[in-house]
Amino acid sequence: MRGQAVASRRRPGATLSDQEFFEQVPRLFWACHAREETAYHLGIYLAHRPPDGSEVARALAFRAPGPAPAVASDLVRDFQAALADLHYPDAKPLLRLARHGLDARQAASLAHFELPSYPLYEPLAVKGLLLLGRVAPMPGRLDEPGLRGYRTFMQQLDELKEAVPFTCVPEAPYYLSRVVEAALTELAVEQSEAAK
Amino acid sequence: MPAQTVRTFDDWIREFQAWQTEIGFPKQLLGDFKFEEKFGDPCGPNVEFGEFKGRPKWETPMQVPLQDMRDGLMNLIVYQGDTEFASVEQQRHLVKTAPTDYDLKSILRVMSEEMRHGWQMCYLLVTHFGKTGAIEAQKQLQRRSWNKERLLGSFNEPVDHWLDFFTYTDFVDRDGKYQLRMLSHSGFAPLAKSMGPMLKEESFHLGTGQTGLRRILQAGKIPTAIVQQYFNKWVPTAFDLFGKDKSTPARLYYVWGLKGRYDEDTNAETPDLDDLNAHARALYRREVEELVVQLNALLAPGEPKLVVPDLKFRRDPKLSEHGGQPYDIHGKRLSDREYEDYLARNLPNEETKARLDEIFKTPDWIAPKGGPAAA
Numbered sequence A: 001m002r003g004q005a006v007a008s009r010r011r012p013g014a015t016l017s018d019q020e021f022f023e024q025v026p027r028l029f030w031a032c033h034a035r036e037e038t039a040y041h042l043g044i045y046l047a048h049r050p051p052d053g054s055e056v057a058r059a060l061a062f063r064a065p066g067p068a069p070a071v072a073s074d075l076v077r078d079f080q081a082a083l084a085d086l087h088y089p090d091a092k093p094l095l096r097l098a099r100h101g102l103d104a105r106q107a108a109s110l111a112h113f114e115l116p117s118y119p120l121y122e123p124l125a126v127k128g129l130l131l132l133g134r135v136a137p138m139p140g141r142l143d144e145p146g147l148r149g150y151r152t153f154m155q156q157l158d159e160l161k162e163a164v165p166f167t168c169v170p171e172a173p174y175y176l177s178r179v180v181e182a183a184l185t186e187l188a189v190e191q192s193e194a195a196k
Numbered sequence B: 001m002p003a004q005t006v007r008t009f010d011d012w013i014r015e016f017q018a019w020q021t022e023i024g025f026p027k028q029l030l031g032d033f034k035f036e037e038k039f040g041d042p043c044g045p046n047v048e049f050g051e052f053k054g055r056p057k058w059e060t061p062m063q064v065p066l067q068d069m070r071d072g073l074m075n076l077i078v079y080q081g082d083t084e085f086a087s088v089e090q091q092r093h094l095v096k097t098a099p100t101d102y103d104l105k106s107i108l109r110v111m112s113e114e115m116r117h118g119w120q121m122c123y124l125l126v127t128h129f130g131k132t133g134a135i136e137a138q139k140q141l142q143r144r145s146w147n148k149e150r151l152l153g154s155f156n157e158p159v160d161h162w163l164d165f166f167t168y169t170d171f172v173d174r175d176g177k178y179q180l181r182m183l184s185h186s187g188f189a190p191l192a193k194s195m196g197p198m199l200k201e202e203s204f205h206l207g208t209g210q211t212g213l214r215r216i217l218q219a220g221k222i223p224t225a226i227v228q229q230y231f232n233k234w235v236p237t238a239f240d241l242f243g244k245d246k247s248t249p250a251r252l253y254y255v256w257g258l259k260g261r262y263d264e265d266t267n268a269e270t271p272d273l274d275d276l277n278a279h280a281r282a283l284y285r286r287e288v289e290e291l292v293v294q295l296n297a298l299l300a301p302g303e304p305k306l307v308v309p310d311l312k313f314r315r316d317p318k319l320s321e322h323g324g325q326p327y328d329i330h331g332k333r334l335s336d337r338e339y340e341d342y343l344a345r346n347l348p349n350e351e352t353k354a355r356l357d358e359i360f361k362t363p364d365w366i367a368p369k370g371g372p373a374a375a
Helices: A002-008 A018-045 A053-061 A073-085 A092-100 A104-114 A123-131 A144-163 A176-195 B009-022 B067-097 B101-128 B130-140 B162-183 B189-219 B224-241 B248-255 B276-296 B336-346 B350-361
Strands: none
Touching (some): A002 A018, A018 A053, A018 A144, A018 A176, A018 B101, A092 A144, A104 A144, A123 A144, A123 A176, A144 A176, B009 B130, B067 B101, B067 B162, B067 B189, B067 B248, B101 B130, B101 B162, B101 B189, B162 B224, B162 B276, B189 B224, B224 B276, B224 B336, B224 B350
């Protein structure tokens, strides 16, 4: 009961409380997911170990405008090596990808499609968090501070994943990190459209 | 090696680990999954319905007023736990044939969480119900689905392949959701508080089933008539899982405040105590019908539509007044001879299995592997 009371209180600067967000999670999630289901399914269902260049390209292309990027074979090798060391929530092994010019958003996308507990790290989801009065840095460079930002983002999502009541979890074969991230993304989209 | 007597939960954990090995569960694939008991918020601090409505929820069995109630409560926990371990036994072979790595992750997660749910029930049995509870917790690990020793019919049926698994997960696990929701209103606080985390995990299982069926229909390789055969296999058993019409135990569980209605928190109507199981079954059936409408929307024009079997089809004679009688999936009565032919044609048979074996050898029997979703 105490948990519910805390969740129903709005944080300073928040547009809605966690509880108000939770009640909208199924609707928000499905709205976001409907737009990108095909791409998302290709990302998760065609992933395998060790990942190859086509998987890396698909992950990098997800939510990115334009054609899928060309992927160098040494990026694939470095990603395979990083995967061997990735254990949630440690994101440090992703630093190996920095020399390929990737940013934190792209590295998170690669991690998510292989290990879905790692959430996609998207500017809109960060804006969605802000609407709940929760602060995480925008995705930036793939370096130590950039990964600390990703870690903060993950911690915020972990709190929401833990607190969301079962009545607000959609029946879907996706990890809660995906459900919450997509719901936050959609929240930010709706807020931005309402402000126009 | 004969089983050791279980006295403490640590004893039970050792038996659980031996059970995992014996059924051939690939423990090495569990990763960092942690077996633990989890408790959420109860629906409220007081008993929500029945004769004891308004009194504080019971924290221990000794606070439960009557011995009959305590026995009934333990029985509810035993049945729930038994289904959890049984489902893992049913699904254990499928790890080797997962169509994708994500499906492998999904089934491992489903099986791990079902084991955790069984763990949770056994934790309650061992820590709250003394020697009898410990014996019952141990028996959960001694019955075997493949020997047809599990307590409920659905859980003694084999789950042979991934079409079977997705159908089972969509429809039989969905009965599980109903049972857990009904127990989430229990007056026994440790049981009620167990349900939130279990239901949260169950959402993934149900989504795995429905999306798996969608992916199969999107790929369009398995004929709808075969998919229907698996609906005919599982849905009637799921109807049976709700128990007998006009059930005395269901009435008592309600009157005692131990097991509520599925919609207890939103249904302001006075319950018909003779109709509790039928009420839950009707809500379940409506939900399944809505899901099947979604699946039918994926079928090509001219394809036969999938059907939720009628409540009279293939029901257990011990549970339903229509049980053992010759009805088809539309509820039409057949002669005994027609019925025999009908079952042979409308349930999975050797021909179906041979056809599926061939289809499963092709890489595109499920989307997105060349099916429309991948186009």
